[in-house]
Amino acid sequence: MNVPLKPGGVGASLPRLEDDRHLRGRGRFVGDIKLPGMLDVAFVRSPLAHARVHGIAKPAGFEASVFVHADLKGVSGIRADSGLAGFRSSIEPVLSYEKVRYVGEPLAACVADGRAAAEDIAELVSLNLEALPAVHDMTKARDADAPLLHETWSENVFLEAFVDTKFDVSAPSADVKISHTMRTSRQSMCPIEGRGVVAYWDNHVEQIVLYSSTQMPHIVRTGLAECLGLPEGKVRVVAPDVGGGFGYKGILLREEVCLAYLAMHLRRPMRWIEDRREHLTGNANCREHHYEISGYAKADGTLVAVDCEAIVDSGAYSIYPFSACLESAQVPSILPGPYQFEGFRCRTWSVATNKPPIVPYRGVARTGVCFAIEVLMDTLARKIGMDPVEFRLRNLVRPEQMPFTNITKKLFDSGDYPEALKRAAAAINNDSIRARQKAGEPDGRRIGLGYSIYCEQGAHGTSVYAGWGIPMVPGFEQASMRLTPDGGVEIRVGVHSHGQGLETTLAQVARELLGVSPSTVKVIHGDTALTPYSTGTWGSRCMVMAGGAVASACDILAGRIKTLAGHLLQADASTILLADGLASSASGSISIADIARTWYRRPQDLPAGFDPAGLEVTQGYKTLRDSGTFSYAAHAVVLAVDTTTGTIEILDYVIVEDGGVLINPMIVDGQVYGGTAQGLGSAMYEEMRYDAAGQPLASTLADYHLPGACEVPSIRLLHMETPSPISYFGQKGIGEGGAIAPPAAIANAVNDALAEFGVEMLELPITPDRIRAKLAAAQRHTAQVTAP
Amino acid sequence: MKPVAFDYASATDAPTAFMALKDHAGSARLMAGGQSLGPMLNLRLARPALIVDVSRTAALRGVTQTADAIIYGASITHAEVEDGIVPDATPGWMADVARHIAYRAIRNRGTLGGSLAHADPAADWVNVLTALDACVELKGPTGSRTLLLEHFFMGPFTTALALDEMIEAIVVPRRDATASWGYEKFCRKVGDFSQASAAVLIDPARGQTRVLLGAIEAAPILLNNAEALISGHASVVDAVSKALPERSVEANALHVQAVVRAIAKALAAGART
Structure with missing residues (x-):
């Protein structure tokens, strides 16, 4: 259902309306x-990774x-089961009591006038813990002698899954096989604002009101009501300004339940603000994968x-x-990607x-999966002796196959993947880089060129999630619209905007369909009392789902405005056009x-019997199919590796991105840049190590390395625009893509640079220490082989 | 994390600071820029009863020039060195080092004296000022003393400073354009503490040649045979192995490279003059 685009509306790089308050430091965050x-509340947290609490x-x-x-x-623990066969259930107690299962797990809440005073009390609480052996290495978690975290389980496995599509009949036709052992590191998401909660009991409406730095206030409300044993009508959750989410704020917190309880029972407002140490040590909760992966290819x-x-x-x-x-x-x-x-x-x-x-971080499993498959593709290409771009072009889904159902039944809506890769290769100057590599560098560094390509399923809905049977299944996304008495437009959505710029882009949708200036549009979000239900902001879904819901509500509201205009202008409502704040017919116009x-x-002034529907609308929306939009991008990077120090310098970085119709291209650019910075963190910097006792080895940002402005290169971002056939404007979800491809692209470039040494980096992050260690090992190996 | 409660006193002059240190022997800490002590307080690793703020202590904010040296008050900030607000005892080397310390926000507050007193082995001034043969003027209740920095650092985060002593000033010998200098550090990212560092000073006029190995789990080490290392007659790998005998050659790779590159920089600088 593609519609013609209007200047200033959909497709305009409108400066963000919310930036004024943020740039002036006038936002209102939980803190x-x-x-x-x-x-203030300070939590006593477990100092041990695994212990019995005596x-x-x-x-x-x-x-x-x-x-x-x-x-x-009367407070229940937090339980989130999957309906998938064989799933083993766990319950997170709000405050742990029989056992603790990781360092940082909350055991007691200390309440005082001021955080420092609360911490003083927390220091005095004495714990009687019996240390148990810890499971710190996922590859040993299933060992017969591994200690059990949950003692009613038969092994430390939440779920085992298996798929097989014609593997046995296909693999034998291959000429080459490559096998890799690969792993990604455990990371902390590190939004600039951590989590935080303020809770109070509102005597007037008899509700517990919980301000929380969350991405999904309605989901938190449901979960909170269940844990507290309250009807949802007694719970209101407000997400004020939120300083970044990335998935970190897409869960129900024990701290949220605890503070709500304390506020209800002590009848005093309660506050807990997560500090960076709590974040790093108690909440390093994403990305850690291990792969044993093999690829099979023919010589052609x-x-x-x-x-x-x-x-x-x-x-x-x-x-x-x-x-x-x-x-x-x-x-x-x-895993099969495109x-x-x-x-x-x-x-x-x-x-x-x-x-x-584990909590899903921007890109969720895609970052690890892209790393696994794309590094495998490069190694296969090297083995076959084929250029990695050529090898990919032979195997990528082609535009004429769209819509395309892949081997795992993913339904690709649209796109031209080979073209994106070709443009990336041209933009990075593939051929001249290859020539430069042959010539060598005056300073002895080795140049590497690496590519990666991925697809990002976004805004996928009911049918995808219903199969998993988790506590939340997205259905129709809703938006409420209201024309105010002065002709302004209010949009109310249950998704939350914490960096995505939805206060601007949803206003652009209203501009597009109602012909009003975005400056007269007020977007209200983040408050369960003020907005329609939504599963919230996750899965690159907001611009497709909430954007589609706002558009659908706009269509209905536009019809009602035109009916009124038709009466007031004495014209046929179907001939009325909405533009520039006016409703116009051939005979005249009237302002909205x-x-x-x-x-x-x-x-x-209205006749008797006039349509009573009014100027408020709540409308639900789904995409034409709920299998998701597929945005994608090709990343290309040129870097130099200093083989004596292992230091990497990124020389050039190109992204060719296709997010379908871009509602606000400038905001999309920002999403891609920010995601790429995080992807570079996964690729080269971020790693929470644990010792054998399960102790986290970084507790400050001096030890946990995040990329900063100096570490992120100038990225050259090019766009393609293949509309999605299933979304309202042809837009696709793009929020996570930037974070998916960098580890694979960086690894491929480093491996390209080090190919002459027979060295491949298969573990993230790729650090100077790891590069030096691999090179030294290769050197020792060569020395042994060549020794007489 | 929030600090344990402490008292705060701002010392506008040195005697006030001394009095506070003396009255709270062992339980008072001086704070200048607070860039190291601040985080230690927040992490509750430092729990002083009294913080004596010397960031505005006049006696520590001055600069004295002599024919032979420049004497920097201990509360001079990195940014003041970087910006040339205070004179540079070297041909721009100190300003260049200052420019690459951590981030500007830290440089705006962090001080020379604070960095030396904290004695983080990876800190720039700890290594650079030692290589430049600087000394510190210490003041205590029984009087003053002057210590060469190579004698001041006892180990990681450990100095010769007594509990009731403070660093009053840092004396940096002047270097003229006939001298050359190389400094190399390896950091995981810009602004990070270095994993390995080295500094090389070649000053024919003063007859000084120094090669310093830094960012190690000890006080900085001045390598023996500096001239031979610089001329290539002695092996840097061997020298570093000898200085850090408990570590493998592979583990020393970055430190070796730091020395090699610092020497190369110093030689290149010498060739230009």
Whole structure:
């Protein structure tokens, strides 16, 4: 259902309307909220990764200020089961009591006037813990002698899954086979604002009101009501300004439940603001995968089959609402990416370890999967002796095959993947880089050129999620629209905007369909009391789903405005056009403000029997198919590797991106740049190591390396625009893509640079230490082989 | 994390600071820029009863020039060196080092004296000022003393500073254009603490040749046979192995490269003059 685009509306790089308050420091985040009588909460967290809890002693004199599990009467733990066969269930207690299963797990809440005072009390709480052996390595979690995290389980596995499509009949036709052992590191998402909660009991409406730095206030409301045993009508959740989410804020927190309980029972406002140390040590919760992957290809460059065993380190508990299995369920379904081949076999284990529970981070499993398959593609190309671009072009899905159903039944809506890769190769100056590599560098560094390509399924809906049976299944996305008495437009959505620029882009949709200036549009989001239900902001869904819902509501509202205009202009409503704040017919025009004024303030001007529907609309929306939009991009990078130090310098970085119709191209660019910075973090910097006792080895940002402005290169971003046939404007979800491709592209470039040494980097992040170690090992190997 | 409660006193002059240190022997800490002590307080690793703020102490904010050296007050900031607000005892080397310390926000507050007192082995000034043969003027209740930096650092985060002493000033010998200098550090990212560093000073006028190995789990090491290392008559690999005997050759790779590259920089600088 593509519609003609209007200047200033859809497709305009409109500066973000929300930037004014943010650039002036006038946003209102959880940490900015101060309520009279508010107390601060500090949590006593487990210092051990795995232990039996024999006692928690409240310090003398502070008994009334310290709360443990037994004090939270009537509160249930957090449970998020998957309906997939064989899933093993876990319950996260709000405050742990029998066992602790990772460092940082909350055991007691200490309440005081001020955070420092609360921490003083927390220091005095004494824990009687019996240390148990910890599971810190996902590859050993299934060992027969591995200690069990959940003692009623038979092994430390949330879920095992297996798919096989003609693998046995396909693989034998291959001429070459490559096998890799690969792994990605555990990361902390590190949004600039951590989590935070302020809760108070509102006597007037008899509700617990919870301000939380969350991406999904409606989901939190449901989960909170269930845990507290309250009807949802007694719970209101407000997400104020939120300083980045990335998935980190897409869960129900134990701290949210705990603070709500304390606020209800102490009848004082409660605040907890996560600090960076809590974030790093207690919430390093994403990305950690292990792959045993093999690729089979013919000598002519035809990819024949892929075989993979993947382990996802899911940490200690299943999180609400995504469960412990979203990531491991994704691996087998998205591993083939945009390639076509005959045979596929994949087995995955979502294993439990003594680490924080895994939470889907921007790109979810795609970043790891893209790394696994794309590095494999390059190694296969090297083995066959074919250029990596050529090899990919032979195997990518072609535009004339669209819509295309791939080997795992993913339905690609549209796109021209070969063209994106060709443009990337041209833009990065593939041929001159190859010539430069042959010539060598004056400083002795080795130049590497690497590519990666991926697809990003976004805005996928009911049919995809219903199969997983998790606590949340997205249905119709809703938007409420209201014309105010002065002719302004209010949009209310249940998704949340925390960097995505939805306050601008949804206003652009209204501009497009109602002909009003975006400056007269107010987007209201983040408050369960003010907005229609939504599963929230995740899965690159907002611009497709909330954008489509706003557009659908606009269509209905436009019809009602035209009916009123037709009456007031004495014209046929179907001939009315909405533009520039006016409703116009051939015979004249009237401002939308006058139409609103008539409806609200001069109803005496309307005839008896006039349509009573009014100027408020709530409308639901789904895409034409709920299988998702598929945006994609090709990344190309040129870098130089110093083989004596292992240092990498990125010399050039090109992205050719196709997000369908871009509602606001400037905002899309920002999403791609930001995602790419995070992808470079996965590729080269970020890693939370654990020792054998399960202790996290970084507790500050001096030890956990995030890429900064100096580490992110100038990225040359080029666009293609293949509209999606299933979304309202042809737009596709693009929020996560930037974070998916960089590890694969960087690895391929480094491996290209180091090919002459027979060295391949198969573990993330690719650090100077790891490069030097691999080169030294290769050198020792060569020395042994050549020794007489 | 929020600090344990502490008292705060701003010392506008040196005697006030001394008095506070003396009255709270062992439980008071000086804070200048707070760029190291601040995080330690927040992490509750440091729990002083009293913080004595010397960032505005007049006696520590001055600069004295002599024919032979420049004497920097301990509370001079990295940014003041970077921006040339204070004179540079070297032909621009100190300003260049300052420009690459951490981030500008840190340089705006962090001080020379604070960095030396904290004695992080990876810190720039710890290594650079030692290589430049600087000394510190320490003041305590029983009087003043001057220590060469190579004698001041006892180990990681450990100095010869007594509990009731403070660094008053840093004396940096002047270097003229006939001298040459090379400094190399390897950081995971811009602004990060270095994993390995080295500094090389070649000053024919003063007859000084120094090769310093830094960012090690010890006080900085001045390598023996500096002239031979620079001329290529002695092996850098061997020298580093000898200085860091507990580590393998592979583990020393970055430190070796730091020395090699610092020497190359110093020689290239010498060739230009």
